[in-house]
Amino acid sequence: MRASRPKVAIATAAVAALALSGCATSERDGDSGGSTKDTLVFGVAGDPKVLDPSLASDGESFRVARQVFETLVRPEEGGTKVSAGLAESWTPDAAGTTWTFKLRTGVKFHDGTDFNAEAVCFNFNRWFNAKGLMQSPDVTAYWQDIMGGFAANEDPELGESLFKSCTVKDPSTVDLAFNRVSSKIPAALMLPAFSMHSPTALQQHQASEVTGTADDIKYPAYALEHPTGTGPFKFKAWDIANKTVTLERNEEYAGEKAKLKTLIFRTISDENARKQALRSGDIHGYDLVGPADVGPLGTDGFNVLTRPAFNILYLAINQKGNPKLADIKVRQAIMHSLNRQALVDSKLPPGAKVATQFIPDTVEGWNPSVTTYDYNPEKAKQLLAEAGASNLTLKFHYPTEVTRPYMPNPKDLFELLAADLRAVGITIEAIPLKWSPDYLNATTSGSNHDLHFLGWTGDYGDAYNFIGTFFDRPKDEWGYTNQPLFDLFRQADTTADAAARFEIYKQLNAEIMNFLPGVPVSHSPPAIVFGKDVTGVKASPLTDERFSTAEFKS
Structure with missing residues (x-):
């Protein structure tokens, strides 16, 4: 995963640090519609940059995206191999340049619209036909890392796109054609940057209308307020002042529904402050455990998970x-x-x-x-x-x-x-x-x-x-x-x-x-930790932890 490397700041994310005292009392005590039995507050080291993973390159944006969105293929749980996602199967042609994906049926986006082959092509065509600042490497970093160029390159240094075209064969079958054989396909399609978005929401909220200048990029409302995927959680709110992103269970999810009703990611940039918030019960887990804290937290009964060094x-x-x-x-x-x-x-x-x-x-x-x-x-x-x-x-x-x-x-x-x-x-x-x-x-x-x-x-x-x-x-x-x-x-x-x-x-x-x-x-094998009564999450070498399986032990 790319270390977040934008050359510009997102002005809307520049906020004062949240005071930690009492910051999660309402979630802990059940005063805001949740309780420790159905609301999990997870401490993260930084704010997401955007909520549209197509425009992201940082781990905190992707952490949120992995709960809200799904991709055609995804990593196996706890591993790195390609497994089924929104596609049930995928096969190349004899030349290895056209891949046919058979899609899951009965899947809906969070706005109630259907996921189907047309939606897949809408997403790929959105990326491929990007114009203006959407072609900036600071905006579509992963598209350029994987695919190279666009349908009409505006920068002469951009090369030919690896991606060629998307063709709807029937509502549940789509062909993705590429200009050459590539080791990146299909594995790169596991990346959150290739998440499937509701075409209706993309159009309604003008998702590709990135404006400003190369030194001051401004993102559209979709990327900050309206991310719409098919995942087990739906976006509810991004409280920039209080440094929280709140997700809620998708009751219409086509797969196994999330055990949690509410999932909150809270930014606590200081490592020791995250630890103290866990010990005091203000949060129920956090990422990037300090090396010296792994042993003591485990000895004290906290659920410390060590990711493989990847x-x-x-x-x-x-x-x-x-x-x-x-x-x-x-x-x-x-x-x-x-x-x-x-x-x-x-x-x-x-x-x-x-x-x-x-x-x-x-x-x-x-x-x-x-x-x-x-x-x-x-x-x-x-x-x-x-x-x-x-x-x-x-x-x-x-x-x-x-x-x-x-x-x-x-x-x-x-x-x-x-x-x-x-x-x-x-x-x-x-x-x-x-x-x-x-x-x-x-x-x-x-x-x-x-x-x-x-x-x-x-x-x-x-x-x-x-x-x-x-x-x-x-x-x-x-x-x-x-x-x-x-x-x-x-x-x-x-x-x-x-x-x-x-x-x-x-x-x-x-x-x-x-x-x-x-x-x-x-x-390094980084560690992630949960409270003594939290179970169900499996550590991932790709930081692809799935919070939909998290639950509190009774």
Whole structure:
């Protein structure tokens, strides 16, 4: 899952922090139509950016979307494999470029309209025919990551769209045609960005009328007030001032109905405040448990669930702004200077491990034979001297006011790695910035950044979703062009035979670790926790937890 990387802020989400005292009393005591038996309040680290997942790229927006919307295919519960969603089956043609989806029948959107093949094509055509700011990478990030371009590209740097057309065969059968074979299909269609929306609601609330400018994007009412899917929960309210999103059970849901009547996501940005809110009963669970809290919470009887490590924390090196960073010896020196094992041992949860490459070892294509770089400060100093960079000064950005699954305490991580870099003679200029939008703007655009932390939680179980997302084309975050590497990515993506594709992924991982665009730091198993009386939720490596199965033990 993309670390939320908009280059603009959503003005409507800029609000003062909510005081925690008494913030959930009404839900706990049943004074607002709910009780602890049918209302669950879950603490999250940040606000959603938008409620239309087609326009989102951040985990908190997707967390809400996964309860409200459904996709044609979805991850198996607690895993990464493709399983049935709104489609019961899917088969490719002989060429592998047209996929036929047989749809579930009897499904309705929250506004009472029918889900059918026409609705599927309406959604795909909405994305494909996007115009104006809808073509901004800050608005339709996932469409561009997966599909590339649009029906009529307005930016000459956009390539041909992977998606070609959608054809209604009958009310419950639809053909999705693509311009080439791609490893991303059908797995990428599990992404919340490809959720099915009510065509009626999309039209009624002008869902594609994104206005403003590239520096001040304004989202339509649909994206902020009227998300309309087919999921087990319906949207009720987004109280920006009180930092809550409230969902209610969809009584007309076509599948097994949610056990909860009401689900509330409450933003509590501070990790310790989330813990205290759980212990006091103000909330019934929260995400991103601090590594030091996993054991004590479990010992005290709370329901701590550990997700499998399906992520990567990396230190990005931007070659564009500082010419010294374009020297491979300098990048190798940075790698050798960092004691990543000490960071894992002291700052990350049990089960975390040092990364040797930019994908976890559970993903096909992981290569046990890539070049590795041991912690060797003397070698780092030698390489810097050879590169004429013994007096190197680097701007090191790190985020504040955020916790991510792969990055539990950014300031602590920064201090450890900055000390390592200073120990080999590199002068570090610390630049702490608020996560959204300041940090994300600074590190994913322009060239005024040398080093920075970011990471990724996988969207589905394919290596391209990790390394392709980072390195398959020029990006401002890294600031380099490597056409042979880009060409190899293209070859991998268009290789239909899985075994052959995995071998290309291994080659890519080797090439990446020789070129060294950044430092893969670690993989972490993040934890999620629920109250002592809450059960029914299964941890997901993709953070695809399903709250419809949550319930309170009697």
